[in-house]
Amino acid sequence: MFWKYGLFFSILSGGIWGVFWQIFFTVVGILTLGIPLSLELSQIMIIGPLAGILYIKSQKFLSIKFHLTAIIIITFLIFISHLGNPYQAKDENRLIIFMLILLTSFFIWVSLNHSLYNLSPGKLSKHDIESFFIKFMWGIGLIILILITLIPFYIMIMTSLKNQQSLILNPLDLSVNLNTDFKTLFNSYIELFTNFNFHLFLINSFIVSCTTVIITLFFSIPGAYALARLRIPNKKIFSGTVILIYLIPSIVLIIPLYAIFSYIGLRNSLFGLILVYPATTIPVALYMLRGYFSALSSEIDDAALMDGLSRIQIILKIAIPLSKPAIVSVGLYVFMIAWNEFLIAFMFLDDPNIFTLSRGIMSLNSSEIPQQHLMAGAVIATIPVMIIFLYLEKFLISGLSAGGVKG
Numbered sequence: 001m002f003w004k005y006g007l008f009f010s011i012l013s014g015g016i017w018g019v020f021w022q023i024f025f026t027v028v029g030i031l032t033l034g035i036p037l038s039l040e041l042s043q044i045m046i047i048g049p050l051a052g053i054l055y056i057k058s059q060k061f062l063s064i065k066f067h068l069t070a071i072i073i074i075t076f077l078i079f080i081s082h083l084g085n086p087y088q089a090k091d092e093n094r095l096i097i098f099m100l101i102l103l104t105s106f107f108i109w110v111s112l113n114h115s116l117y118n119l120s121p122g123k124l125s126k127h128d129i130e131s132f133f134i135k136f137m138w139g140i141g142l143i144i145l146i147l148i149t150l151i152p153f154y155i156m157i158m159t160s161l162k163n164q165q166s167l168i169l170n171p172l173d174l175s176v177n178l179n180t181d182f183k184t185l186f187n188s189y190i191e192l193f194t195n196f197n198f199h200l201f202l203i204n205s206f207i208v209s210c211t212t213v214i215i216t217l218f219f220s221i222p223g224a225y226a227l228a229r230l231r232i233p234n235k236k237i238f239s240g241t242v243i244l245i246y247l248i249p250s251i252v253l254i255i256p257l258y259a260i261f262s263y264i265g266l267r268n269s270l271f272g273l274i275l276v277y278p279a280t281t282i283p284v285a286l287y288m289l290r291g292y293f294s295a296l297s298s299e300i301d302d303a304a305l306m307d308g309l310s311r312i313q314i315i316l317k318i319a320i321p322l323s324k325p326a327i328v329s330v331g332l333y334v335f336m337i338a339w340n341e342f343l344i345a346f347m348f349l350d351d352p353n354i355f356t357l358s359r360g361i362m363s364l365n366s367s368e369i370p371q372q373h374l375m376a377g378a379v380i381a382t383i384p385v386m387i388i389f390l391y392l393e394k395f396l397i398s399g400l401s402a403g404g405v406k407g
Helices: 006-033 044-057 064-081 091-116 126-160 164-169 187-195 198-229 235-247 250-264 270-295 298-306 311-322 324-340 343-348 357-363 371-391 393-402
Strands: none
Touching (some): 006 044, 006 091, 006 126, 044 064, 044 091, 064 091, 091 126, 126 371, 164 371, 187 198, 198 270, 198 311, 198 324, 198 357, 198 371, 250 270, 250 343, 270 324, 270 343, 298 311, 311 324, 324 371, 343 357, 357 371
16 A cells, blocks of 8 residues: 555655645745735645655765755755746845745755655555654644744734834734834833833832742742651642642632732732732642652651751751752742733732733733834743743753652
8 A cells, every 4th residue: 555655655744844834934924024925835735745755765865965955956946836936026025035945945855854764665664654653743743832932922022123103004014124223123112111110010020929939939848848758647638639729710719819808908019919929829839849859768858867957957958959950940930920920910900000010011902002012011021031941941841850749
């Protein structure tokens, strides 16, 4: 049966990758360059499978020189099949079109190299077929994940750098004139800090988020240690109850909390948020840290107790230093929860001077405020968390992987 042959999978993957990258770079050209492009797939549905056949038939000759030659051949075929004008673009955009086609050819070939590497053109075993589908689906999934992550952020940045007139004339044009002076290009960001007191939103969010992290770790570290190390009656029931509390939707708690905090005068205050946020983060912090403390050898505690250390000293001098990756990852996770939280802040805060970032950005979502200001606010809210995450990524990965359910 032909579908069990590597040649079939080369044709299949070539067609799919060709159509995928052709659509992708057509959309990229329209959004980033602001020029009308025509999408035609009939030619690439032939060229893509031909590229797949070329790859699987030439694996013995693969080298950097051959890869470059293949990319040039694919680019040439795309131009020839479209009579030299693949996107029906104007003459002044020919160089841009050439770059788009070259990128399309490059990514088609790279994708084929990922999917078809070491695949025989002849009849395949069940293992080879499964291996192909795993690599192919992994590649598609990874690309889609990257696009879902980067495209919204790219749209936010490009929109924040445009002016109101250009957005009204062509909302889909996400190109930016880099020759514009600095003040004009970043006008939205400047106005956020000069006219909308955005610096107060940043300060308030840092205060609330950092305080939430401190309070959460202060209670969850000894609590998690007790659940992992001490003999507590009905410990399993208590552990299950802790995570059950975390699973309760915030919206269920907001109405009674709103009534109580309004009655005692804490609703429209940062102190009220600082009281509420740890209640939502301590349960998950307990759960994560308990798994990490459980993984530590109990012999360390026994030796420390024999040396005369108290349980508090063991936590401070042994458990915390050994659990630094888990504590950092939990702290970062709690910080992101508090930094991005919107629902409670929206319900509790009315005074613009104490708005957190999420609440402040919501106040920009108005017909009276240009859209680029809203996007600039979203970019400002995203960047600090991204920087912290990238800086502490190794701790986050090791801490979360070790903080699974154990015992």
